Amino acid sequence: MKKVAVVGYGNTKFTKDELPIESLLLESTKQVFDTTKNLSQDLIDAVIVSTNDNSKYLGAVLSELSGIKPKISHTVEHLCSSGSSAIISGFSYIASGLVDTVLVTGADKIGNPGQILEWDKSRGEYNHPVYWASMFTKAHKRQFNTTDEELAIVSAKNHKQAIDNPNAYSHRAYTISEIMNSKNVTDDLRILDCSYSCSGSSSILLTSEENAKKFTSEPVWITGIGQKTNSASFTKNELTVLSSTITAANDAYKMAKITPQEIDTAEIHDAFSVCELMAVEDLSLTKKNTGASYVRNLFNTENRKINPRGGLIGAGHPLGATGIAQIIEITQQLQNKAGKRQLSNPEKGLIHNMSAAATSSTVLVLES
Amino acid sequence: MNQFDIELKKGNFVTSECQHCKKIVWPPSNYCNNCLNSVRWRNVSLYGKIIEWSKKGNDIFCISEFESTIRIIGKLDVKNKIIGSGKSVKLSKCSMNDKCKFFFTLIE
Numbered sequence: 001m002k003k004v005a006v007v008g009y010g011n012t013k014f015t016k017d018e019l020p021i022e023s024l025l026l027e028s029t030k031q032v033f034d035t036t037k038n039l040s041q042d043l044i045d046a047v048i049v050s051t052n053d054n055s056k057y058l059g060a061v062l063s064e065l066s067g068i069k070p071k072i073s074h075t076v077e078h079l080c081s082s083g084s085s086a087i088i089s090g091f092s093y094i095a096s097g098l099v100d101t102v103l104v105t106g107a108d109k110i111g112n113p114g115q116i117l118e119w120d121k122s123r124g125e126y127n128h129p130v131y132w133a134s135m136f137t138k139a140h141k142r143q144f145n146t147t148d149e150e151l152a153i154v155s156a157k158n159h160k161q162a163i164d165n166p167n168a169y170s171h172r173a174y175t176i177s178e179i180m181n182s183k184n185v186t187d188d189l190r191i192l193d194c195s196y197s198c199s200g201s202s203s204i205l206l207t208s209e210e211n212a213k214k215f216t217s218e219p220v221w222i223t224g225i226g227q228k229t230n231s232a233s234f235t236k237n238e239l240t241v242l243s244s245t246i247t248a249a250n251d252a253y254k255m256a257k258i259t260p261q262e263i264d265t266a267e268i269h270d271a272f273s274v275c276e277l278m279a280v281e282d283l284s285l286t287k288k289n290t291g292a293s294y295v296r297n298l299f300n301t302e303n304r305k306i307n308p309r310g311g312l313i314g315a316g317h318p319l320g321a322t323g324i325a326q327i328i329e330i331t332q333q334l335q336n337k338a339g340k341r342q343l344s345n346p347e348k349g350l351i352h353n354m355s356a357a358a359t360s361s362t363v364l365v366l367e368s
Numbered sequence: 369m370n371q372f373d374i375e376l377k378k379g380n381f382v383t384s385e386c387q388h389c390k391k392i393v394w395p396p397s398n399y400c401n402n403c404l405n406s407v408r409w410r411n412v413s414l415y416g417k418i419i420e421w422s423k424k425g426n427d428i429f430c431i432s433e434f435e436s437t438i439r440i441i442g443k444l445d446v447k448n449k450i451i452g453s454g455k456s457v458k459l460s461k462c463s464m465n466d467k468c469k470f471f472f473t474l475i476e
Contacts, residue, residue, distance in 0.1 A: 121372070122395050125467045126429050126441040134422040135431060142453070187423040233395045235431060235439035239420055 001095045005212040005219035006366070008036030008205030009328040014169040014198045014316035016110055021053040024107035025062045028201040028321075032103065033066070036205055038214050044205075045099035046072035050086035050106035051320035052079065052114025062105060071099060079114050079355035080271065082106060083202070083323025084227075084362040090206045091222055100208050106320040107201035114319040115197060117356055122235040130194065132234050132357040133272040134186040139239035140274050141188070148190075150292035152179035154273035155192050155313050157299040162310025164340035167325075169198045169316025193273040195311075200318035202325040220331040224256030224365030234357045242275075244361040245282040245354060252350070253284075256365040260284035263365075264346035265304075265333050267326035269354045270311040279352055280306060283363070308333060308341045326351040327364065334368040371409040372396035376464040382409045383438055392437045412438055414459045415475075421451060432457050432472050442470025449474045 010031025012024060033039055047070045049058040059073030072093065076086040083106040090102035108114065116127050123131070140146045156176050162168035174182075174192055182192040205215065212219040226248035230236070253260060260283060268283070270276040277291035285306075286294035298306055309315050309329040312322060330349035332338040347368050354361040375382040384393040384407035386400035393400050393407050400407055412434050419439060421430035428444040428451065444457065457472040 120395065121376075121468045122438075122440045123468075124441045124470045125443075127467070131422075131429065131441065134424075135420045138422050139420050185424070189422075235441065 002097060003209040004091045004094045004206055004222050005209065006204050006222065006327060006331045007207050007212050007215035007219050008032045008039060009331060010035065010203045011167045011325060011328055012201045013167045014200035014318055017199050018109060019199055021051060021055050021058065021107055021109055022061055022065060024109070024199060024201040025049060025058065025105050026065045028107070028203040029062060029066050029103065029105050032203045032205050036215050039205065041067045044068045044070055044101050044103050046070050046090065046093055046102040048073070048086045048090050048102060048104045049075045050082035050104070050324065051075060051108055052077055052082060052112045053108060053320070054113060068103070078360070079117065080269070080319050081323055081353035081355045081360065081362050082320045084326070084351065084353040084364060085323070087204070087323060087327060087364065088225055088227060088362070091225065094206055094208050100211050102206045103203060104206060104324060105201065105203040106324040108199070108318040108320040110197060110199045112197065112319060117232065120233045122233050129271065130185050130189055133194070133274065134188045136239055136357070137188040137272070137274045140277065143240045144289050146277065146292055148180050149176060150277070150296065151193055151273040152176045153296050153299050154270060154276045155179045157295065158270060158307050158311040158314040161304055161308055161341065162314025165309045165315055168310050168314055169196055170310070170314050189272065195271045195313045195317040198316040198318050200316060200321045202321040202328055204324055204327060218335045218368070220334045221367050222364055223367045224252035224258070226251030226255070226363045227361070229360035231359045232356060234359065237357055237359060240278070242278050242282040242354065242358040242361060244358050245279060245352065245363070248361040248363040249283045252363040252365050256367070258348060258365065262348050263350045264348050265308060265330060265343050266306055266350040266352065267309065267329050268307055268311060268352045270307060270313050271317065273313070276306070276311065283350065283352055304341060304343055308338065308343060323351065323353045323362070326353065327366070330366050334366060370396060370398055373464060375409070376462055376468060379461065379463055381412045381459055381462045383412050385410055392435060394438045416457055416459065418451070418453050418455050418457055420453055430472065434459070440470050442472050444472045444474060446474045449476070
């Protein structure tokens with residue numbers, strides 16, 4: 001299997017703007033061309049688009065708009081983790097030797113249809129994600145005595161970290177008290193404990209080891225991949241454990257031949273505050289039932305290790321772009337190019353993405 | 369539209385059950401997800417238990433489990449009783465127009 005590197009990237013700002021999906025896709029793609037040395041359209045063998053948008057044939061549309069005539073082009077949809085799923089497709093094409101260089105571009109618009117899984121009738125009329133998040137939060141509070149303050153710390157940390165992310169949807173810091181007293185979405189969920197579905201686009205350029213140095217002197221390698229789908233329907237889920245994340249993480253660590261303790265930084269799917277508390281445990285970044293104290297310690301010491309760009313809560317959640325924005329952040333961290341967000345010389349990073357209440361999860365390990 | 373939708377529109381709560389291995393196939397489907405044989409459609413017991421619950425405004429919603437397998441989210445009428453996970457409920461009504469809707473009543 002060939003080695004695969006991230007060698008270029010582009011991001012739009014995440015906003016409330018209602019822009020055509022095609023314009024969003026092109027915007028971050030153009031940035032890849034603007035910032036990657038020696039890149040020309042004829043060097044791209046495959047174009048993969050990740051989105052939940054209802055527009056059709058977007059792999060071909062983006063190819064035409066950006067002047068690429070790829071061997072392979074198509075769209076990947078996998079709800080919230082569409083972006084990381086598209087990255088796995090691109091990785092696989094290169095690792096297998098089918099192609100050398102792949103552009104992966106993700107985008108979604110505010111109000112995109114990917115928040116609701118119409119097929120899942122077991123959710124009844126409560127099919128919006130805030131309802132499963134309320135169930136997760138309630139169950140977590142009961143089983144682990146999790147407090148509203150511990151949940152609010154996740155949001156306070158990620159909003160604060162997003163201030164230094166120029167592409168983030170939110171650039172405002174909130175106190176723990178402001179978050180705890182923000183509007184009740186349900187009795188167990190505050191509005192500031194929720195990520196915001198917004199408009200945005202992110203792109204990466206993947207290539208093989210043979211070509212990496214042509215595009216950058218600092219390739220970042222995808223060394224571990226794990227993905228697990230347990231179901232599609234929410235009601236088969238356990239409520240206090242992300243079991244698909246556990247499996248995906250173990251597979252990714254095994255492939256990368258590393259332990260969780262070696263991870264220097266991680267972008268985690270904090271669609272809701274409770275998700276970050278669960279994920280840091282289920283990714284084995286801390287022990288079970290220590291997620292809240294782990295995150296509290298990060299917050300109190302201003303340690304940006306988890307969600308340095310602000311996560312989904314701070315940066316916003318344009319579904320199809322999210323997984324790609326996560327990998328860009330970890331790539332920048334490993335290249336020491338994250339500006340004010342930069343951690344101290346990280347060498348190994350992780351991204352965690354999931355869909356439909358963690359019925360499926362994706363974990364990628366990256367190394368400099 | 370499968371038989372589940374047809375029956376739910378009439379106010380009946382049914383599930384698919386494999387004719388070969390007898391597994392309850394939930395969410396409803398025309399084929400068994402264990403052995404891929406055909407299913408039959410049958411009524412679900414109306415009595416279940418609360419797995420988890422929360423509240424939005426004056427509405428209480430919960431996940432209820434029936435026949436130790438079938439979980440659905442619906443609106444709960446507590447009838448002045450004390451709510452809690454594990455407590456017994458009865459499916460009092462179900463319907464399907466633009467959305468599936470399930471209504472439970474707390475019975476203990």
